[in-house]
Amino acid sequence: MKRLQREAPILVVLLFALGVMLFPYLWTLLASFKTEAAINRPLALGFTPTLAHWRAVVLESSIPLQARNSLLVGALTVGMALLIGAPAAYAFARFNVGGPGLRFSMLAAQMLPPATLIVPLFLIMYSLQLLDSLLAIVAAHLTFILPLTTWFLIGFFDDVPRDLEEQAMVDGCTPWQAFYKVVLPTIRPGMTAAALFGFVLSWNDLFYALLLSGKNSATLPVGIAGFWTFRGIEMGRMSAAIILAVIPMVVVSFFVQKYLVRGLGGGAIKG
Amino acid sequence: MLKPPLTFKHRLVLPLLLSLVLILGYPLAFSLWISLHDYQLTAIEQARWVGWAQYFTILAQNASFWNALGNTVRFVGIAVSLELVFGLLLALLLHRKATPFRHFFRAALLVPMFVTPIAVGLMFRFLLNSQLGVVPSVLRALGITIDWFSAQQALITLALIDVWQWTPFMLLLLLAGLESLPEEPFEAARVDGASPLQIFWHLTLPMLRPTILAAVVIRMLDAFKVYEYVYAITRGGPGESTETIQYHIYRVGFLYFRLGEASAMSYILIAVILMLVVLLFYALRRESLSQR
Numbered sequence: 001m002k003r004l005q006r007e008a009p010i011l012v013v014l015l016f017a018l019g020v021m022l023f024p025y026l027w028t029l030l031a032s033f034k035t036e037a038a039i040n041r042p043l044a045l046g047f048t049p050t051l052a053h054w055r056a057v058v059l060e061s062s063i064p065l066q067a068r069n070s071l072l073v074g075a076l077t078v079g080m081a082l083l084i085g086a087p088a089a090y091a092f093a094r095f096n097v098g099g100p101g102l103r104f105s106m107l108a109a110q111m112l113p114p115a116t117l118i119v120p121l122f123l124i125m126y127s128l129q130l131l132d133s134l135l136a137i138v139a140a141h142l143t144f145i146l147p148l149t150t151w152f153l154i155g156f157f158d159d160v161p162r163d164l165e166e167q168a169m170v171d172g173c174t175p176w177q178a179f180y181k182v183v184l185p186t187i188r189p190g191m192t193a194a195a196l197f198g199f200v201l202s203w204n205d206l207f208y209a210l211l212l213s214g215k216n217s218a219t220l221p222v223g224i225a226g227f228w229t230f231r232g233i234e235m236g237r238m239s240a241a242i243i244l245a246v247i248p249m250v251v252v253s254f255f256v257q258k259y260l261v262r263g264l265g266g267g268a269i270k271g
Numbered sequence: 272m273l274k275p276p277l278t279f280k281h282r283l284v285l286p287l288l289l290s291l292v293l294i295l296g297y298p299l300a301f302s303l304w305i306s307l308h309d310y311q312l313t314a315i316e317q318a319r320w321v322g323w324a325q326y327f328t329i330l331a332q333n334a335s336f337w338n339a340l341g342n343t344v345r346f347v348g349i350a351v352s353l354e355l356v357f358g359l360l361l362a363l364l365l366h367r368k369a370t371p372f373r374h375f376f377r378a379a380l381l382v383p384m385f386v387t388p389i390a391v392g393l394m395f396r397f398l399l400n401s402q403l404g405v406v407p408s409v410l411r412a413l414g415i416t417i418d419w420f421s422a423q424q425a426l427i428t429l430a431l432i433d434v435w436q437w438t439p440f441m442l443l444l445l446l447a448g449l450e451s452l453p454e455e456p457f458e459a460a461r462v463d464g465a466s467p468l469q470i471f472w473h474l475t476l477p478m479l480r481p482t483i484l485a486a487v488v489i490r491m492l493d494a495f496k497v498y499e500y501v502y503a504i505t506r507g508g509p510g511e512s513t514e515t516i517q518y519h520i521y522r523v524g525f526l527y528f529r530l531g532e533a534s535a536m537s538y539i540l541i542a543v544i545l546m547l548v549v550l551l552f553y554a555l556r557r558e559s560l561s562q563r
Binding site: 003004006007010011013014017018020021022024025027028031039040042043083084085087088090091092094095097098102109111112113114115116117118119120121122123124139142143146147150175176179200203204206207210211220221224225227228235238239242245246249250252253254256257260261264265 | 315357404
C-alpha cells in the first residue's frame with residue numbers, strides 16, 4: 001500500500017496513457033452496439049444495445065469473405081517468407097554470405113516506400129492477368145515481408161551456439177540436416193515471432209491491397225475502408241467491422257512483444 | 272558438370288536472391304524505365320520517351336509535388352518528435368523497478384502499434400467528427416471548439432493520430448535501450464549525490480543516444496509512408512492541405528493515370544529520404560563528437 005502511495009504520481013501518468021490508448025477501442029466497441037440514432041447523440045449516457053450491426057456485418061456483408069482473404073494472404077506470405085528467408089538468414093548469420101552489405105540491404109529493402117513499387121507491380125500483375133487475385137497481393141506483401149523476415153531471423157540464428165551443428169555433423173548429419181533438424185528447432189520462438197509479426201504487417205496493409213485487389217480478392221482493410229466512403233455513413237457496422245479487424249492483432253501483439261526487440265535488432269546486434 | 276557446383280552456404284541464399292530480383296529488382300528497374308517515359312495508364316501503347324525532363328519538370332514546376340513533400344516533412348517532424356518525447360517519458364517510467372504493475376503497463380501500452388492503420392484512421396475520424404464525435408462534443412460542453420479537420424488543423428490532427436499509434440514503438444525500442452545500459456555508472460552517480468535530473472541529462476541521455484538515433488530514423492522512414500490516415504479521413508483535403516507524398520503519388524498514378532510522372536516522383540522520394548537520413552546521421556555524429 002505504502003509503495004502504491006509513494007508511486008501515485010507515476011501511476012496517474014501511466015493510467016492516463018492507458019486511458020488514452022484504450023478509449024478509442026472502447027468507444028468503437030460501444031458504438032457497434034448502439035442504434036444509429038444513439039450514435040448521433042454522443043453525450044447521451046444510456047442506450048438500448050442492439051446486435052443489428054453485428055448481425056449485418058457477420059451474416060450479410062462481405063466482411064467475412066474479406067477476413068478469409070486477409071487470412072489466406074497473410075498465411076501464404078508468411079509461409080513463403082519463412083521458407084525462403086530462414087535458410088538465407090542462417091547463411092548470413094553463420095557464414096556471413098555477402099558480408100554486412102547484403103545483410104543491411106535486407107533492412108533497406110523493407111523500408112522502400114510502397115509508392116515506388118506499386119506502379120510496376122500493378123503493370124506486371126495487369127499483364128499477367130493477376131489483378132484481383134490473392135496471388136498479386138501475396139507478391140506485393142513479400143516485397144517487404146520477405147526481407148523483414150530474413151532480417152528478423154538473423155539475430156536469432158546469431159544466438160545459437162556453433163557447437164550445436166558441429167556436434168550434429170560429428171554425429172553424421174549433413175550440413176543441411178544439421179540446419180533443419182538441429183538449428184531450426186532451437187529458434188522456434190524466433191520463427192513464431194517472425195511469422196506473427198509478418199502476419200500483422202500483411203493483415204494491416206491497405207496500400208497494395210487497395211490497388212491490386214478487386215471485388216473477389218479484397219482484404220479486410222480494403223473492406224473497412226469502403227464503409228464510410230461508398231455506402232454513406234454506416235457507423236454502427238463500420239464499428240463492428242473495425243473491432244473484428246483489430247481483435248486478432250491485439251491478441252497477436254501479446255505473443256510477439258517479447259521477441260520483437262531481438263528480431264528488429266536483427267543482423268545489427270551480435271548476440 | 273558444366274557449372275562449378277554451388278557450395279552449401281550459397282544454396283541457402285539462392286532462393287532469397289532470386290525472389291528479391293523477381294519481386295524487387297525487376298519492378299525497380301521497370302519503374303525507372305517508366306519514369307523516363309510519358310506513360311499513361313489509359314494509353315500504354317503510346318508511351319513516349321521523355322528522359323530526365325520528367326524529373327526536371329516535377330522538380331521545377333510541380334507545385335503540388337512540393338506541397339505534398341512539404342506536408343509530409345511537417346507531418347513527420349511533428350509526429351516523430353512528439354513520439355520521441357512521450358516514448359522516452361513512458362520508457363523511463365517503465366524502466367524504474369519501483370513502478371507498480373510495470374509489466375502489465377508495458378504489455379498494454381504497446382498494443383496500438385499492431386493495430387490496422389486504416390481502422391485507427393476511421394476510429395479517429397469517428398471520434399473527432401464535428402457532429403457524431405465524442406471528443407468535439409465533450410470539448411464543446413467545456414466551451415472549447417476545435418475543428419480537427421480544418422485546413423490549418425487537419426495535418427496536425429493526422430500527426431497526432433500517428434503519435435497515438437506509434438509512440439508504443441518508440442517506447443519499445445527506448446525501453447530495450449535503457450535495459451541494455453550498464454548499471455555501474457548510474458550507481459556511481461547516485462553515490463556521488465547526483466540528482467535524478469542530472470543523471471538523466473548527463474548519463475542516461477548521452478548513453479541512450481545510439482538507440483534514440485536508430486529509433487528516430489526507423490520511425491521517420493516509416494512515417495514518410497503515411498497513407499492510411501489520409502485515405503481514411505481527409506483524402507488530401509481540405510484543398511491540398513493534408514496531401515502527403517505517398518497519397519499524392521497514388522493520386523497522380525492511379526486517379527489521373529499518369530504512371531510515368533508517379534514513378535519519377537517515387538524515385539525523387541527515395542532520394543529525399545536518403546538525403547534526410549544521411550543529414551541526420553551527420554548532424555548527430557558531429558554533435559556527439561563535439562561533446563567529447
